[in-house]
Amino acid sequence: MSFWDAYDFWRDAVAGTLIAAAMLGYLGVHVLLRRVVFVGAALTQVSGVGIAASFWLASFLALPDAHQPDHPLWLSPQLFALAFALGAALLFSLVREGRRLSVEAVVGLGWVLASAALLLVLSSGRIVQEAHEVDDLLYGNAVLISPAQVRLLAGVASAVLAVHLLFFRQFMFVSYDAEMARTLGHRTRLIDLALFATLGVGISFAVRVLGALPAFGFLVVPAASALLLVRRAHHAFPLAALFGAAGGALGYYLAFTQNYPTGAAMVAASSLFLLPGALLRLVRRS
């Protein structure tokens, strides 16, 4: 069966990948400009703890978990993942440079503590039977994206885009010079919180659908590719979204036709877009 003959098979997977990759590519530019690359990794782990915690809590309270039809809505793993990611985003947004612990140190702590907590919860006797299902929820698979997940991703990406349309100039100002923004009366903590919250929501949903490796790859590689090419950050945002989507589509095609692992193929395909920027830098230097 050729790639195009299998259109019905890959339609949703490619649609979901395009949406997630474009959204992560855009968000990645903010992440790189703020120099908080590992926020993505930390938020991924923290939202994973949320998912595991929802199963653990269901077991602890003797309530039906997410795999049973009558489970309570408030115990939804996605809701827990979102709440945990937002909590971490709030914590990261409160940390300022110049304090005893740098943003980088706090993010690193967040990542390592969340990773440990995730392992502890997953190895707990209470959810040992559900561990496999939890793992599926933690690290999605780009090959198996359902129409419902595509709709959810589209909704999340639209919400993220709406917040960024409203606050884009504030995000840029505070990322560049928070002190000046404060002297002008901008509520920088609130602005940081909005930025980190969109990172938390966008990254945690994308990881659930694509998996950890491609999600982190789309967060870093397209943004770096775009920033190498442009002189103005404003131009990097649409370019990074485009590179992300193109890398995702090309990677999926290569995975399908050459039988490569999907996530790795997507990251490898995205990294092709690093070449033009690297070449341009070499030409400018010579």
Add this chain to the structure above:
Amino acid sequence: MDLLSLLGVRVGYHRRPLLPPVDLVVRRGTSLGIVGPNGSGKSTLLRTMLDLLPPVAGSLVYPLGRPPRFGYVPQRAEADRSFPMTALDLVVMGRLRPGRLGPGSVRADRAAARDALARVGLIDHALLPLATLSGGQRQRALLARAIVTEPDVLVLDEPTTGMDLVAERALLDLVEQLRVELDLAIVIVTHHLALVANSVSEVLLVDRERQLVDHGPVDQVVTSERLSALYGMGVVVGELLGRRVVFVDRRKEQRP
């Protein structure tokens, strides 16, 4: 016109004051130099004046009925030159008002930013990336961003660090020109007393180690007698080609 009054303000962190109480008034059209060695508490005082840090004691009074608008020029070392944007992008940032959401009137903001860049003599560099500007040009771009906010008070934190003599003089002349043209109050924070001795009308000397605060018109504070007494060493204030010069008299230092 009074813009800001500090009444017995003690600055510090965690309720611990760093300096004795400070009393001063910032007036439109005047220039104040806050001078002290590194770690003397001058940046803490500045942050308190900018309302970024609450005073430990005393109060800030706003005679206009609102805090004055500050145009802040941070230390150049703090400005990330690798951030990918042009000088014009940098200045446009200063036009963003609190609470204004969405893209706003970008065209009007860019026009105002171009005017500000023209005022500081940088209009020809408006579309160049920040990373390609020299230190002096970058400082002018930051100055343009400060004045595009339509400030009442222009605040410059160590504005000439790392500049050569010509660029330093040019920048201070430009600040003086802006003070006159825009009727601004100027506050310059520096560790370099000789620099502000010819550029400001009032000086506030601060030294956390000596628990020193001395404020007054520059011709009363910057004198040999007062500075020698304050610093406990022979400081000479003289005049050369009509300009004030300040230096430490090593001969007096070496006397037994």
